[in-house]
Structures are given as C-alpha cells and as structure tokens.
Amino acid sequence: xxxxxxxxxxxxxxxxxxxxxxxxxxxxxxxxxxxxxxxxxxxxxxxxxxxxxxxxxxxxxxxxxxxxxxxxxxxxxxxxxxxxxxxxxxxxxxxxxxxxxxxxxxxxxxxxxxxxxxxxxxxxxxxxxxxxxxxxxxxxxxxxxxxxxxxxxxxxxxxxxxxxxxxxxxxxxxxxxxxxxxxxxxxxxxxxxxxxxxxxxxxxxxxxxxxxxxxxxxxxxxxxxxxxxxxxxxxxxxxxxxxxxxxxxxxxxxxxxxxxxxxxxxxxxxxxxxxxxxxxxxxxxxxxxxxxxxxxxxxxxxxxxxxxxxxxxxxxxxx
Numbered sequence: 001x002x003x004x005x006x007x008x009x010x011x012x013x014x015x016x017x018x019x020x021x022x023x024x025x026x027x028x029x030x031x032x033x034x035x036x037x038x039x040x041x042x043x044x045x046x047x048x049x050x051x052x053x054x055x056x057x058x059x060x061x062x063x064x065x066x067x068x069x070x071x072x073x074x075x076x077x078x079x080x081x082x083x084x085x086x087x088x089x090x091x092x093x094x095x096x097x098x099x100x101x102x103x104x105x106x107x108x109x110x111x112x113x114x115x116x117x118x119x120x121x122x123x124x125x126x127x128x129x130x131x132x133x134x135x136x137x138x139x140x141x142x143x144x145x146x147x148x149x150x151x152x153x154x155x156x157x158x159x160x161x162x163x164x165x166x167x168x169x170x171x172x173x174x175x176x177x178x179x180x181x182x183x184x185x186x187x188x189x190x191x192x193x194x195x196x197x198x199x200x201x202x203x204x205x206x207x208x209x210x211x212x213x214x215x216x217x218x219x220x221x222x223x224x225x226x227x228x229x230x231x232x233x234x235x236x237x238x239x240x241x242x243x244x245x246x247x248x249x250x251x252x253x254x255x256x257x258x259x260x261x262x263x264x265x266x267x268x269x270x271x272x273x274x275x276x277x278x279x280x281x282x283x284x285x286x287x288x289x290x291x292x293x294x295x296x297x298x299x300x301x302x303x304x305x306x307x308x309x310x311x312x313x314x315x316x317x318x319x
Contacts, residue, residue: 020255028256029303031248032264038245040271044279045237052231056107057221061213063239064103068210070243071203080199088195094188095201096208099246101181103209104216105174112171116160119269121175123156125182126262132187133259148302151294152266158291159270182265185249186258193254202250263302266295 020028049059075082084092102122109118127149134140141149193201217223226232252261270292277284284292 020257024255025257025260028252028254029260029264032252032256032261033267035245035248035252036265036267037271038241038248039265040268041241041275042238042245043272044275045234045241047276047280048234049226049231049238050234052234053224053227054231054235055222055224057217058224059235059238060103060107061217061221062235063242064206064209064213066239067206067243067246068203071199071206071247074247075199075203078199080197082200084200084204085195088192088201091188091192092196092201092204093208094184095192096205098181098184098188099205099209100212102178102185103213105176105178105181109171109174109178112168112174118171118175119160119272120156121172122178122182123266123269124153125179125186126259126266127153128179128183129186129262130259132183133257145302148298149263152263152298152302155291155294155296155298156266156269159273159288159295160291161285161288182262186253186262186265189250190253190258190261193250198250198254199247202247206246260303264299266299270295 046054046059050056054062074080106118106122109121130141130145130149189201196204226235249261252264273284273288273292
C-alpha cells in the first residue's frame with residue numbers, strides 16, 4: 001500500500017476536493033442509476049447461487065475477493081493512481097465499515113424476518129441521509145423533496161409487499177445496522193471519493209474488507225462452492241453486479257451529493273423485483289407495478305428538486 005502525505009500532493013488534493021459542477025452532478029446521478037441497476041441484479045443471482053449450493057458467507061467472501069483482484073487490475077490497466085491519500089484515511093475506513101455493515105447486516109436480517117420487510121427497513125437510509133444533509137447544511141428540504149421521499153418509501157412498501165407474521169427484533173436490528181451502513185457509504189464515501197480516484201478508492205475499500213470477510217467465513221460460516229453450472233453462473237453474476245455497482249457508486253458520490261444519490265438508489269429493489277421476474281420467473285402483482293411506478297416518479301421529482309439546488313453546496317464534513 002502506498003501512502004501519500006497530503007502536503008506532498010497538494011495540487012492533486014485540491015483538484016479532488018473541488019465542488020462538483022452542475023454538469024458533474026448530472027453525471028453522478030446517471031452513475032447512481034447505473035449502480036442501482038448493477039446492485040439490483042445481485043439478489044436474484046445470489047438466489048441461483050444459493051440453490052446451487054453456495055453459502056451466504058462464501059458468497060460475501062468470494063465477491064470481495066474477486067472485487068479486490070478486478071479493481072486492482074483496472075487500476076493498473078487504466079493507469080489510475082495507486083497512492084493512498086492519508087487525508088482520506090478516516091472516511092475510507094468508515095466507508096469500508098459501512099460496506100461490511102450492509103453485507104452482513106442485510107444478510108443476517110433475512111434469517112429472522114421476511115426479505116421484503118428487511119428491504120423496507122434497509123431502504124429507510126435515503127431518508128436518514130436527507131436528514132443528515134439538512135442538519136449539516138442547516139437548510140430544511142422543501143415540501144416537494146419531502147413529498148418525493150415519502151412517496152418513494154410508500155412506493156417501496158407497495159412494491160415489496162412486506163408481511164409481519166413474526167416481528168423478530170433481531171432481524172429488525174440487523175436491517176437497521178445495514179441501513180446505517182448504507183448511510184456511511186453514501187456520506188463518508190462521498191468525502192473520500194473527492195480526495196481519491198474513485199477506482200482506487202473502490203480497490204482499497206475492498207482490500208480492507210477482505211480480511212474481515214474471510215475471518216467471518218472461517219469463524220462462523222463454511223466454505224461451500226457451487227455444485228453445478230447454474231450455481232457458478234449465479235455466483236459470478238452476483239460478483240460482477242457487486243463490482244460494477246460499487247465502482248459506479250463511488251463515481252456517483254464523488255460527482256453528486258449523498259442525498260440525491262441515496263434517493264436514486266431506491267431504484268435498486270425495483271430492479272431486483274424485475275430481475276426476479278425475468279430470471280427466476282417470479283410474478284409481480286398490479287400493486288407491485290404501481291409501487292414501482294410511484295418510486296420512479298418520486299425519484300424523478302426528487303432529482304429535479306435536489307440536483308440543481310445542491311450543485312454548489314460543499315460536501316458534508318462528517319469526519
């Protein structure tokens with residue numbers, strides 16, 4: 001690992017901490033939408049991998065290992081800087097923690113509560129990010145933005161169709177941990193991505209995740225690789241979606257502010273539902289389609305309201 005003192009890379013640091021322009025904000029939101037699509041295919045692919053004999057801890061460790069290797073190769077291929085800016089150390093570690101909280105919190109929550117309820121609790125994180133942005137900027141969101149976030153959450157409720165046969169507090173707690181982790185990824189990831197190259201940042205976050213993922217695998221899980229071709233296909237698609245999604249997400253939070261990026265991330269469960277219908281043959285009801293449409297309208301409204309107004313705002317200084 002190459003560490004670079006901030007004083008030695010002053011000009012580079014200043015370039016990377018510049019406030020994104022309005023056009024860059026738009027590019028960031030496009031990257032956020034692409035990240036949501038990539039991340040949305042992970043769950044259906046993981047289901048195929050699980051049916052092929054893969055364990056959840058194996059899947060998490062596998063995708064982190066592959067992500068570390070692939071992002072390292074991409075950094076070398078595109079000649080991105082290997083240097084690690086020490087000014088970004090704390091937010092990078094916080095982002096890494098957030099990634100781990102999402103991976104293990106989300107994974108554990110479905111052991112105790114329905115998947116739909118877990119997803120619904122997890123996707124409260126855009127609201128938390130919006131509240132954080134309002135507090136740090138000392139500016140209350142306008143009515144249209146509040147309505148858009150509320151509509152998105154309502155749309156998710158319809159689309160996911162949560163049931164509450166057993167409300168296990170362990171599952172609720174794990175899902176909340178994942179939601180807080182997603183907030184860390186959005187907020188501190190934005191801070192770090194504006195001080196480091198996004199691809200380089202993605203590599204380091206995955207490299208930092210690697211020992212933890214394998215420690216959990218060897219301590220609490222079991223190594224269970226696919227037993228058939230379908231299982232390997234699902235595992236590889238899940239890994240590819242994760243790698244592409246994380247790289248695009250780091251680009252998104254570098255170019256756009258966390259609140260609108262988080263809002264656009266509401267598209268992820270809708271993509272998951274559509275992918276499940278196409279890949280797994282699961283059928284969506286009319287209410288789910290209506291909920292997905294409501295989420296899409298809410299995302300468009302929030303993006304219109306937030307992107308121009310936040311274009312000249314400085315990023316939050318959480319750390």
